[in-house]
Amino acid sequence: xxxxxxxxxxxxxxxxxxxxxxxxxxxxxxxxxxxxxxxxxxxxxxxxxxxxxxxxxxxxxxxxxxxxxxxxxxxxxxxxxxxxxxxxxxxxxxxxxxxxxxxxxxxxxxxxxxxxxxxxxxxxxxxxxxxxxxxxxxxxxxxxxxxxxxxxxxxxxxxxxxxxxxxxxxxxxxxxxxxxxxxxxxxxxxxxxxxxxxxxxxxxxxxxxxxxxxxxxxxxxxxxxxxxxxxxxxxxxxxxxxxxxxxxxxxxxxxxxxxxxxxxxxxxxxxxxxxxxxxxxxxxxxxxxxxxxxxxxxxxxxxxxxxxxxxxxxxxxxxxxxxxxxxxxxxxxxxxxxxxxxxxxxxxxxxxxxxxxxxxxxxxxxxxxxxxxxxxxxxxxxxxxxxxxxxxxxxxxxxxxxxxxxxxxxxxxxxxxxxxxxxxxxxxxxxxxxxxxxxxxxxxxxxxxxxxxxxxxxxxxxxxxxxxxxxxxxxxxxxxxxx
Amino acid sequence: xxxxxxxxxxxxxxxxxxxxxxxxxxxxxxxxxxxxxxxxxxxxxxxxxxxxxxxxxxxxxxxxxxxxxxxxxxxxxxxxxxxxxxxxxxxxxxxxxxxxxxxxxxxxxxxxxxxxxxxxxxxxxxxxxxxxxxxxxxxxxxxxxxxxxxxxxxxxxxxxxxxxxxxxxxxxxxxxxxxxxxxxxxxxxxxxxxxxxxxxxxxxxxxxxxxxxxxxxxxxxxxxxxxxxxxxxxxxxxxxxxxxxxxxxx
Numbered sequence: 001x002x003x004x005x006x007x008x009x010x011x012x013x014x015x016x017x018x019x020x021x022x023x024x025x026x027x028x029x030x031x032x033x034x035x036x037x038x039x040x041x042x043x044x045x046x047x048x049x050x051x052x053x054x055x056x057x058x059x060x061x062x063x064x065x066x067x068x069x070x071x072x073x074x075x076x077x078x079x080x081x082x083x084x085x086x087x088x089x090x091x092x093x094x095x096x097x098x099x100x101x102x103x104x105x106x107x108x109x110x111x112x113x114x115x116x117x118x119x120x121x122x123x124x125x126x127x128x129x130x131x132x133x134x135x136x137x138x139x140x141x142x143x144x145x146x147x148x149x150x151x152x153x154x155x156x157x158x159x160x161x162x163x164x165x166x167x168x169x170x171x172x173x174x175x176x177x178x179x180x181x182x183x184x185x186x187x188x189x190x191x192x193x194x195x196x197x198x199x200x201x202x203x204x205x206x207x208x209x210x211x212x213x214x215x216x217x218x219x220x221x222x223x224x225x226x227x228x229x230x231x232x233x234x235x236x237x238x239x240x241x242x243x244x245x246x247x248x249x250x251x252x253x254x255x256x257x258x259x260x261x262x263x264x265x266x267x268x269x270x271x272x273x274x275x276x277x278x279x280x281x282x283x284x285x286x287x288x289x290x291x292x293x294x295x296x297x298x299x300x301x302x303x304x305x306x307x308x309x310x311x312x313x314x315x316x317x318x319x320x321x322x323x324x325x326x327x328x329x330x331x332x333x334x335x336x337x338x339x340x341x342x343x344x345x346x347x348x349x350x351x352x353x354x355x356x357x358x359x360x361x362x363x364x365x366x367x368x369x370x371x372x373x374x375x376x377x378x379x380x381x382x383x384x385x386x387x388x389x390x391x392x393x394x395x396x397x398x399x400x401x402x403x404x405x406x407x408x409x410x411x412x413x414x415x416x417x418x419x420x421x422x423x424x425x426x427x428x429x430x431x432x433x434x435x436x437x438x439x440x441x442x443x444x445x446x447x448x449x450x451x452x453x454x455x456x457x458x459x460x461x462x463x464x465x466x467x468x469x470x471x472x473x474x475x476x477x478x479x480x481x482x483x
Numbered sequence: 484x485x486x487x488x489x490x491x492x493x494x495x496x497x498x499x500x501x502x503x504x505x506x507x508x509x510x511x512x513x514x515x516x517x518x519x520x521x522x523x524x525x526x527x528x529x530x531x532x533x534x535x536x537x538x539x540x541x542x543x544x545x546x547x548x549x550x551x552x553x554x555x556x557x558x559x560x561x562x563x564x565x566x567x568x569x570x571x572x573x574x575x576x577x578x579x580x581x582x583x584x585x586x587x588x589x590x591x592x593x594x595x596x597x598x599x600x601x602x603x604x605x606x607x608x609x610x611x612x613x614x615x616x617x618x619x620x621x622x623x624x625x626x627x628x629x630x631x632x633x634x635x636x637x638x639x640x641x642x643x644x645x646x647x648x649x650x651x652x653x654x655x656x657x658x659x660x661x662x663x664x665x666x667x668x669x670x671x672x673x674x675x676x677x678x679x680x681x682x683x684x685x686x687x688x689x690x691x692x693x694x695x696x697x698x699x700x701x702x703x704x705x706x707x708x709x710x711x712x713x714x715x716x717x718x719x720x721x722x723x724x725x726x727x728x729x730x731x732x733x
Contacts, residue, residue, distance in 0.1 A: 429571070438531050440560045441585055443556075449576050453576035
């Protein structure tokens with residue numbers, strides 16, 4: 001019985017596995033100083049940026065790949081990756097009508113609205129989108145509307161050209177290139193990403209979002225996102241990602257930096273749905289990402305919410321440095337692994353300021369033969385008086401061939417700190433499933449109900465449109481995982 | 484409505500039900516009583532379709548259909564309802580959402596459109612009153628943090644909402660104080676009609692003071708050893724289960 005349902009449901013295909021047939025401009029495979037100079041040159045970068053890249057590359061060469069995560073995978077061959085791949089566009093775009101129809105179809109299939117005029121009707125949701133395909137941002141919407149408020153929202157490449165003073169000031173201030181192996185690699189070869197600056201006293205009137213899409217074969221995606229919220233500002237930022245189904249693994253190594261000034265608040269939400277590989281564990285994205293925010297000044301707040309369902313291997317710890325007094329860091333996460341997926345994800349909350357508070361809610365769900373680990377650090381430094389943390393890490397197991405692991409690290413250097421940690425591990429109960437069935441609800445719907453209930457605290461933190469998507473995604477990712 | 488013939492069932496190779504025969508007609512209330520380990524809960528589990536139990540012999544016909552061939556969810560959709568002895572908690576899933584999903588699944592099975600939100604709310608309010616369930620409980624997660632009595636009342640509330648043809652109450656009286664017992668029994672009585680039937684499984688006679696059965700069956704060692712009018716329950720209460728043991732010569 002169990003096996004029948006399993007076999008029937010597991011054949012569900014990854015919905016975003018298509019490839020857009022669009023010509024692209026690729027650099028040859030491989031990595032060396034020449035490639036980095038070429039990337040910088042293609043992007044017409046100022047000298048300081050090239051210098052930064054080369055310093056990062058030099059440092060990267062001295063580093064070793066980290067092995068402490070509870071994941072195993074073949075080491076990527078860094079000389080067998082295309083570091084720069086750009087969909088060809090004939091000229092500078094003035095309106096959506098000029099966009100390659102293949103790209104338009106891609107937006108449509110991915111369900112992204114790139115049309116600004118819809119908002120005039122007043123009913124459509126207002127989300128500004130930066131669309132990054134392979135190595136470049138292809139289109140950013142609502143730029144002008146946002147500019148009226150002084151908000152800068154553009155591709156990273158454009159920011160380097162138009163706002164070099166801001167980029168210079170903040171880039172690498174939260175995640176230095178020396179931080180870790182993949183951050184160093186990213187700093188050397190990053191090609192694009194999003195940049196966002198919210199000026200003093202401005203509450204961003206719409207959700208900002210970046211949609212990352214890997215399209216070309218053999219490429220790696222190395223993007224950088226930098227969000228700066230100046231004093232008394234607020235922004236909610238969304239990130240989505242998908243990739244075609246391919247037999248080989250593709251590398252995605254991103255860096256996201258967030259800076260929150262006095263009284264500023266940044267909400268960052270991710271629905272990560274990179275191609276997870278097939279059910280035998282073949283193919284899929286290696287998602288090695290460094291995300292970190294700093295509450296630079298007093299009363300600031302950074303909140304990470306993530307729903308991780310994709311990727312073959314995920315290695316990701318969105319963190320907050322709580323430097324300003326009374327600052328707040330939050331991490332809400334749902335990580336789902338099925339088949340042969342592996343995830344080692346969690347957060348770091350570094351309390352430096354007084355009266356800083358952090359909350360960690362992590363919900364891991366493992367099914368199939370997958371491995372799902374929570375790894376989190378709470379550090380309360382000396383002088384961070386009255387710092388508080390609350391952590392809750394729950395794991396849900398589906399079936400008996402998967403694994404769930406919890407690695408909490410707690411370092412308290414200040415006696416006034418209070419850290420609470422709760423952890424539970426449960427199996428999706430036969431009793432719960434039978435209870436649902438005895439009320440007329442079939443197996444798949446029952447799993448959807450139970451899992452969504454289990455993740456509710458996190459899903460509630462997502463913006464509305466995203467929450468609905470995430471719920472559906474959870475159901476699809478777990479279809480057929482329990483009989 | 485329900486016809487059980489020579490039903491044998493086992494779990495882990497151990498035979499629990501050893502040839503049950505039972506006929507239940509629409510409009511009737513049957514009580515099944517018996518000592519611990521006699522097979523009462525096994526019978527309700529087998530009727531609801533729990534997969535751990537293996538039916539080795541016999542048949543169960545429900546409204547002309549072979550019940551044993553149906554999946555648990557299809558049995559529910561056909562109108563069988565089991566009120567659990569130990570209702571299960573489903574954290575994060577509100578009672579309302581749970582019941583709405585259940586109703587619409589049952590309707591879809593019958594080829595009906597999902598219920599209108601307004602109609603659903605009306606039904607919710609109406610049945611809430613019937614079982615005197617606190618309105619707050621309907622918005623809370625299914626059974627999570629409910630007291631024993633609230634859980635049992637919630638079972639009857641679900642039954643009221645889903646309007647089954649055959650309701651099986653598995654030791655619904657266990658763990659209830661006298662007030663809760665009265666409320667639960669009142670609910671069951673109000674839901675009684677000519678079209679539906681109820682099987683009340685209980686260890687004690689006291690529930691039958693409130694829910695008057697048409698027939699009382701005594702289950703012993705996997706078989707129904709005696710059936711009779713409601714007075715049989717009183718006799719059993721008075722003499723204890725030992726008299727049955729003597730009577731069947733065990």
